[in-house]
Amino acid sequence: MIPLYFLLWLPLAGVLLLALLPSYRLAGHLNIAISAATFAASVWLAWDVLHTGPELSRGNLFYIDAFNVYLVALTAFVGLTTAIFSRPYMQHEVERGRVGPRRMRLYHSMYQGFLFAMLLALTTNNMGVLWVAMEAATLTTVLLVSLYRTPESVEAAWKYFILCGVGIAQALFGTVLLYFAAERRLGPDRGRALLWNVLHNHAAQLDPAVLTIAFVFLLVGYGTKVGLVPLHNWLPDAHSEGPTPMSAVLSGLLLNVALYALVRVKMLVDGSLHTALAGHLMMGFGLLSFLVAVLFLHRQHDIKRMFSYSSIEHMGLMTFAFGIGGALATFAALLHMTVHSLTKSSIFVTVGHAAQLTGTQRIEHIRGLIRTQPTVGWGLLAGTLAIAGFPPFGVFMSEFLVLNATMKSWPWLTLPLLLGLAVAFAGLFRYVQPMVYGIPPPGQVRVRANMLPVAIHLALVLWLGLSIPLFLAHWFEQATQLISGSLPL
Amino acid sequence: MADQLTGWLFAVLQTLLFAGTAPLLSGWIKRLKCHLQNRAAPSLFQPYRDLAKLFGKNVVLAQNASWLFRVAPYVVFGAILLAASAVPLVAIPLPTAAIADVIVLAGFFALARFFQTLASMDIGTTFGGMGASREVTVASLAEPAMLMAVFTLTMTASTTNLSVAMQHILDAGLVLRPSFLFAFLSLAMVAVAETGRIPVDNPETHLELTMLHEATVLEYSARHLALIDWAGMIKLMIYAVLISDIFLPWGIARQLTLPAVAVGVVAVAAKLAMLAVLLALWETVLAKMRLFRVPQFLGFAFLLSLLGLLMHVILESAL
Amino acid sequence: MHPDNLGVFSQGILVSAALVLFTSFVMLAQARIQPLIYAFAWQGALLSVTTALVALVSGHAHLYISALLTFGLKALLIPWMLYRLTQRLHIQFDVEIVSHPSLTLLAGAVLVVFCYYVALPVAQLSTLVTRNTIAVSMATVLLGMLLMITRRTAVAQVIGFMSIENGLFFAAVASTYGMPMIVELGVAFDVLVAAVLFGVFFFQIRSSIDSLDVDRLDRLSEKGD
């Protein structure tokens, strides 16, 4: 459990430290250092869990199993790479005078705060604390969305704040009902009644009626944060208006965490209901989000906004897959979580550079990236290909599995899925291609770009696409077994 | 072994016969036409004289003519000659018929046309291009009709090998087949188009608006021109022989004995003479049609052959 | 159940529950900013009273703490902050036009019925004194949302948001005698931070569109062309 404490205390310390540190240059380095340490801790933790199996911390406050440990590692990793990217990027922003040093302090400290909130949400064993952490994640990021203080960013932040706040509130109500149901069964020792492992063990005894209502509230609540249509409206705004590193972690991580919470809940509900209600609801929402987002892709003017819609699309796909349930689908969804967050964050990194070197986020003003700065151009192209599900990138593998699972259990739903994939692809490419190709407009200049994160991420995605390393496969299988109760094949 | 050798020998002889008598046929046709249009007729051997004269002359070549222009006549002649060698003229047992069946025959014609049209474009004159363009248009419309007609026959005989087909028809004896009727008509029309006769083309004229084939040979002279003209005559004869020997093969020699072959020669001569009369009449009665009426003409030919095919499928599938 | 076969405190709980719900309706109907804040404060106070009563009935000591917490936070601190803000933004006397107020109230009433209908199966199970309060709290939550939907000023929306929080808290207290302490604290902390942030945002919005009318925040949309 030692690594766990490191994992949580490091970012928490970071919050205070960075809040006090005046020099933003130094803060940038420190930010990287802390994230690196956190990542190391997560790896250590993963190592432990991989060898000794699920762990329950003293006081039952934390519970680490295969499902969340790999998300922890992923979160810490993306946190690190994004931090690496954010240092030069934000410096450049300061030089452009979009943010002042004081706000940079806020930025850095909130960055760590956000990481902390997510790690807490992932590792905690207490549904209540999970809720608190999710809310905290919102609170820490909401000020970062409006970091530039432009009217758009403020508007985006406000919507983000209100919608997520209200949504999360529903989730809390669901949690209360959950507690209510559990506490009536587990009786006296109230403290344990919200512990996930306890709930999971006694899921069968929980009262279905209550849990159904609870699930609805939790679905709407956490679903808002996952960005399920029609609760998604905050997402494109928030992702497109904040500073790019934020967009990267929001798209890459926050959505994952929310989905994680939703899946945890689903596991409980399934245990109690013995009907596929939860699954069907998730499938419905997933499919709807997928299809709607796909169409939105065709009406974009802002490059970051476009990719946030693609995040909605992929989240919808994952939700759908988790909804289907079976081992294969779950495996696919887990894999898709990983590859999507890797790819999407790398895309946002690239997009950030692109926006800096053209000085705009308007798609129609970005042209000929490959000429101006080949690394950025190719990076964007590769990332888009990857996210559009072209082999040999990992996204293809997961989508392949999702389709596969769908064909097995819901053959006719493969049609809308395929249609959606095609339309989504068209939507992405009709905008991306002119940006990377062609002749750059005057005044488009190279910038100091750190493409290392992109390279690493894409390389990883490629690796996952060609062959899943054994330990990872092992993890996925454990997690699959945990969630769906059976092994893939 | 011995009879094989005689077979090949005979094949060569027959080919020479083909080449040798082709001018005679066109001379005969010319003569008939003159009589019909009561003009003073040239001698039956006029074509030979023309050829001989042309062979004797020096070649006058355009400055910018390329090697292709000079090779083309030989290729054209060669291709047509090969085609001739594959068609049973007087006797059925023809080893060369196995080398090239009907489809290959069409292929040879196409080859000849390909080179002739190319050559006509080589100099870069307007007439050349015009001729080539029209020639290929007409040809590409004639080809399917012809193949369709041939299919009808070959489906009856279930072979594309000419001598085998004729054998089969002879063995079947005198059978009236509706399909053959249509096939005959369409093949005749195609032949008219392919050999550049009225009403599709007019070999006698050099008027810009009317000529197809002639436009492609304007720049040629002397031996080149001779070869091309000769090839044209052979082509005409091939079509005539095809029609006559396929639709009324009687008289053609079945084995290579002298009397049989003699009978064959006479028979084929008679048949060709008759056909020539028909052609002459036809050319006298009809007038050259506008270029863009030709597609309709050939379309009709295609329709006929299609009908023939359907007749075969519907009425004769029992036969 | 009939109130008359209950203890006086239990009756008190029911009464205050009713009052909480009533305050939500008041807020829904209230067009002026300042009275809205007062109503909100009253709701907080009633909430803490309820909590105290529940603590008294059920004898859970830790509920007293949360009662105090609630009172401090939701009856005093947050209303006060909001009040100060409205003063500093000079909007305390603003009156906003609520479209079809009566219709809104009617909708609220329907909502209550709906919530009762939904919560019925849950209520059947409950052995607690305060069994039907789940419906009430759910209603409070939904009424809060309704408030947010019908109001255009940011302040009103915040109050709606807070009243949703109240509803949640009420649910927690009334249906399950409160959540585990750590969760309580966490939630309270979150609410506090949220309140502060709202304060910040008023100014940001004000400075960006020099008004607090959220309907004018519609730059980001996909309507275009």
Add this chain to the structure above:
Amino acid sequence: MLLAYGAIGAALLSGVTALAADRFPAVLRWISFTLLGLCGLGAVAAGGMVLLTGERMTAQLPCGLPWLNWHLRLDPLSGFFMAIIGIAVIAVSLYGPGYALEFQRPVRMPGTGRDDSREHFRPSLAALGLFTGVFVAGMLAVLLADDAFVFMISWELMSVSSYLLVAYQHQHPANRHAAFLYLLQAHVGALVILLAFGVLAGFGGGFTFHAMRTAHLTPAWSSLAFALALFGFGMKAGMVPLHAWLPEAHPAAPSHISALMSGVMIKVAIYGLIRFAFDLLGQLQWSWGLATLTAGTATALLGVLYALAQNDIKRLLAYSSVENVGIIFMGLGLSMIFVATGHPAIGVVALLAALYHSLNHAVFKTLLFLGVGAVVYRTHERDLDHLGGLIRRMPATALFVLIGCLSIAALPPFNGFASEWLTLQAALQVPVLASGVLRSIIPIAAALLALTSALAAATFVKVYGVAFLGQARTRRVAHAREVGLGMQAAMAMLALLCLALGVVPTAVIRLLEPVTQDLLRLRPAAATVRGWLWLTPVSPRVASYSAPLVVAAMVLTLLAGYLLMHWRRPGVRRVPPWDCGFGGLTTRMQYTSTAFTQPVRRVFAPVWHTDERIEKHEVAPARIAGLRYQLHIGDWSWTALYEPIGRAVLAAARRVGRIQAGNIRLYLAYSFFTLLLLLWLIS
């Protein structure tokens, strides 16, 4: 198998080495292309070995999913296509080093100012080399794949890399548009193929081809699967009306890539269809055959008609690829029909014809694209109406292209003729069929095939006549020079192959025996019964063709004629062209390609979206000083199919866009009502 690995490895390696090419161009020209050549040799060797021994080799790579490794397999069918790819790749690797010089000199960017520093740029050689390598590797990998997963991966790899090559010269908007269209259609096709595999896998319980072979499908399901496959692979192969991307994309790429795409990539699609229909699905149904035959006929005819109407020489070649794909499809369709109706012997002939034509088309289309590439390389002119007279400037290229034209126009004794002859022979065997419908439809298809080949001949008379014969129409063309030896060698090799494949068809058929053995459990016994000299597809009695003798006879007659003519040399006088005595011949009097096709355009008018404009510049009534003629030939599939779909999607997007109205209260209302709805649902 090792050879195949080696080939793929070499291809990838050449791609990797090319990365250095931006700094040292020589690397690309010498190392990368050499490796590519090795790859080609390896592929040919691997394919040839399998074809000669007729054995199958399988392997598994520890990649992919934990429970689904990569299954690979090399059997005669894949071997044959591997050999095809190999040949083309060898040619390209010979051609490349010379051709790549084209991209070393900076190119002017259109639309930028004179004194602009960005006016010139150098296309990245690294990208060119890298993607070429990956492209080739992808194609080879598709052939090796033995489970749907590997198949899809390598398939998409092939598509993506070729897409990047199409977009290589992306300074031209047209190329960008072409690339987008290409990738989009490729992706859609891939998804459909995936669905087809999914149906099979659903019944077979696994994504390995082995499992699919053992799957037992109901006729309805297998028909569905086949329909999907036909759609997917047809889209890649350029089946009408899914062909729209092909004439856009193939010309856009650098010529040697166009050669690969047109020559072999669409063959990979054909391979996919054969593998799917004949191997995986097994039980063929004659209705599929009919569908394929009809599609093929339409494709062939429309393809050639569109080709005929083109003036851009590379576009023209692309359309003629569509035509040839149609011919191949006809062969496949016939084969399906005959096999399904219980005449495997004839089915084999048809299948042979299809395979044979795939090989031939690969050879002569590659040759033609390389030749045209040479022309473009020297003249920077793709419009036929600006070329002319090249036979005198580039004699070698002219000769090779002539051979290519003869082959593609299906003229004896070249290879194109042999395969079309086989197709016709197969079609002529209809009397054996019981169904009168088939017996009347198939001959019509055959006749249309004849029409197609005649039109093809017309097309290439036009190409050769306008581009290589006559007089040069522009100054640049008039000063064109012959290309380097490497490029000539590539073309020479292919030209020889054209002749060889045409002259000894029996040898090719011998090679193909194991393939048919594998697919239809039957060898084309009759075809070579009378020895290598005679090709007798069904039986000597029914039909026979002896290309060697034809060639011999032809050579003899030519020699004889030549000697006869020249035994005493009558002089040759060079004079100005006669031209019916008009004289004053200028290059502008020549028939242009537009003029050449006018009669055909008029005959088949409804096929095109023709937009013909004549602007008269009249100085005085009835005194015309100048005429301006412009003609635009449109593809009807656009207005009929693609534009409506695009519009529909955009309309849907617009509708959906309304829900994101920007008003936060609206959004709140959404979640509010969602909540209510769900609550209402559950209770």
